[in-house]
Amino acid sequence: MEITQYNTDDVLARQLKLADENYRLLKTRQVRAINVMGPVGVGKTSLIVRLIERFIPCGVKVAAIAAAAVGDEDHQRFLETGARSINLTTGEDGHIDATGLNRALLALDLAGINVLFVENVPGIISPVDYPLGTGDEIVVIAATSGGGAMRKYPRIFTQTDLVVVNKIDLAAATGVKTETMSADYARINPHGRIVFADAKHGSGIDELLAALGFECDSKW
Amino acid sequence: MEITQYNTDDVLARQLKLADENYRLLKTRQVRAINVMGPVGVGKTSLIVRLIERFIPCGVKVAAIAAAAVGDEDHQRFLETGARSINLTTGEDGHIDATGLNRALLALDLAGINVLFVENVPGIISPVDYPLGTGDEIVVIAATSGGGAMRKYPRIFTQTDLVVVNKIDLAAATGVKTETMSADYARINPHGRIVFADAKHGSGIDELLAALGFECDSKW
Numbered sequence: 001m002e003i004t005q006y007n008t009d010d011v012l013a014r015q016l017k018l019a020d021e022n023y024r025l026l027k028t029r030q031v032r033a034i035n036v037m038g039p040v041g042v043g044k045t046s047l048i049v050r051l052i053e054r055f056i057p058c059g060v061k062v063a064a065i066a067a068a069a070v071g072d073e074d075h076q077r078f079l080e081t082g083a084r085s086i087n088l089t090t091g092e093d094g095h096i097d098a099t100g101l102n103r104a105l106l107a108l109d110l111a112g113i114n115v116l117f118v119e120n121v122p123g124i125i126s127p128v129d130y131p132l133g134t135g136d137e138i139v140v141i142a143a144t145s146g147g148g149a150m151r152k153y154p155r156i157f158t159q160t161d162l163v164v165v166n167k168i169d170l171a172a173a174t175g176v177k178t179e180t181m182s183a184d185y186a187r188i189n190p191h192g193r194i195v196f197a198d199a200k201h202g203s204g205i206d207e208l209l210a211a212l213g214f215e216c217d218s219k220w
Numbered sequence: 221m222e223i224t225q226y227n228t229d230d231v232l233a234r235q236l237k238l239a240d241e242n243y244r245l246l247k248t249r250q251v252r253a254i255n256v257m258g259p260v261g262v263g264k265t266s267l268i269v270r271l272i273e274r275f276i277p278c279g280v281k282v283a284a285i286a287a288a289a290v291g292d293e294d295h296q297r298f299l300e301t302g303a304r305s306i307n308l309t310t311g312e313d314g315h316i317d318a319t320g321l322n323r324a325l326l327a328l329d330l331a332g333i334n335v336l337f338v339e340n341v342p343g344i345i346s347p348v349d350y351p352l353g354t355g356d357e358i359v360v361i362a363a364t365s366g367g368g369a370m371r372k373y374p375r376i377f378t379q380t381d382l383v384v385v386n387k388i389d390l391a392a393a394t395g396v397k398t399e400t401m402s403a404d405y406a407r408i409n410p411h412g413r414i415v416f417a418d419a420k421h422g423s424g425i426d427e428l429l430a431a432l433g434f435e436c437d438s439k440w
Contacts, residue, residue, distance in 0.1 A: 039259045039260045039261065039342070039365075040259045040344055040361075040365060040368065040369045040372075040373065041259065041361070041362065041364070041365020041366050041368060041369055042365070068372045068373075069345075069372060069373045069374070069375065070371075070372065070373075070374060071371060071372055073368065073371060073372060074372070092345065092349070092375065093345075094314060094343065094345040094346050121345065122259070122344065122345075122369070122373070123314065123343050123344075123345060123346075124260055124342065124343075125289070125312065125313075125314040125341065125342075125343060125346070126314050126343075126345070126346060129312070141260075141261070142261065142364065142365070144261070144362065144364040144365075144387065144390065144394075145259075145260060145261020145262070145362070145364075146261050148260065148261060148293065149260045149261055149342070151290075151291060151293060152260075152288045152289060152290065152291055152293060152294070153260065153288075153289045153290075153342070154289070154290060155289065155312065167364065167394075169393075170364065170390060170393055170394065173389075173390055173393060174364075174387075174390065175420075200395075
């Protein structure tokens with residue numbers, strides 16, 4: 001007979017229990033949390049920075065959790081905006097899990113925070129298997145990468161309802177057609193919304209805020 | 221007491237044993253196998269197609285294994301070149317493992333094959349944990365994604381000795397400096413080699429062939 005100290009069912013059960021705890025904690029503190037997923041180098045951090053820059057003059061208090069195997073490059077970018085931030089070292093894990101988010105939430109001062117961005121570890125496969133307890137999820141991809149991800153690895157796109165195609169300023173140079181990406185996405189997720197953005201130059205940010213249901217005069 | 225039917229040590233041991241079997245099988249058949257890793261949408265398939273196009277007129281016999289959660293888009297692109305190809309459905313796995321490669325090798329007719337490309341599941345974290353038994357490994361990233369991956373998720377770059385920065389034609393448009401990427405890579409892997417390529421327009425392919433030690437008049 002072979003034994004281990006735990007079985008995988010219990011690991012999953014523990015994750016779901018912690019995700020539920022995270023959800024309740026965020027709800028009690030009236031924090032709207034957004035899990036931002038997507039491959040490496042598509043501009044997740046830049047997009048979050050742009051959103052934070054819009055929130056600040058509206059009086060919305062923002063915090064952001066950055067993940068990295070090593071270092072704190074994204075965390076420093078979040079701090080530069082004036083937002084509260086925590087750097088979550090994820091080591092060899094291909095995702096943030098509910099345990100990691102729970103630790104970050106306990107370490108972060110949530111008092112007065114309205115919106116929390118959780119920038120996940122880059123990837124389009126592993127992160128979707130780990131529920132965190134955030135109320136919202138966004139998948140960011142890049143126009144420069146084409147739409148192959150949606151056709152070949154559709155699950156993350158079917159399980160979230162908002163996809164941002166960033167770096168749209170480079171779509172023409174890469175021969176990527178936005179209509180093809182929209183059609184691919186509509187086939188995979190007929191209920192989903194697709195927003196084309198260029199975080200570097202600031203376009204598409206209003207559409208993204210609208211898709212998330214944010215307005216400057218929202219009640220916080 | 222909690223029990224499972226297997227323990228993780230045995231899974232790893234089985235993977236290493238199968239990777240060793242794959243290595244011996246490839247060596248016996250005199251097939252040089254190259255594991256091509258990297259994030260989604262960086263042009264791994266395009267790069268392999270360009271290499272195959274160079275090999276064919278040299279009389280080098282090539283096969284390629286494509287991975288996908290669903291569909292066979294990349295597999296069809298390999299078949300169009302005239303190369304032998306197998307489509308490996310990887311489902312929710314974030315990597316090809318030694319079991320998957322073993323099945324593909326047994327399904328593929330290796331007779332007369334000189335070079336085998338194994339295009340891994342997209343990602344920069346999970347694939348590096350799964351030794352396959354291939355003799356060579358390449359990591360492909362895109363200039364359009366910047367060099368953040370190397371700084372934030374360095375492990376795959378330290379464990380392989382050849383990185384291809386593809387889509388270099390778009391480096392200027394994205395503000396990415398090749399010298400910065402070269403310096404970042406040299407810091408992480410002083411023994412590694414970095415090749416800048418543009419698979420779409422065919423540049424950098426000669427440098428990549430040279431880095432892999434291939435010449436048209438090589439003895440096969």
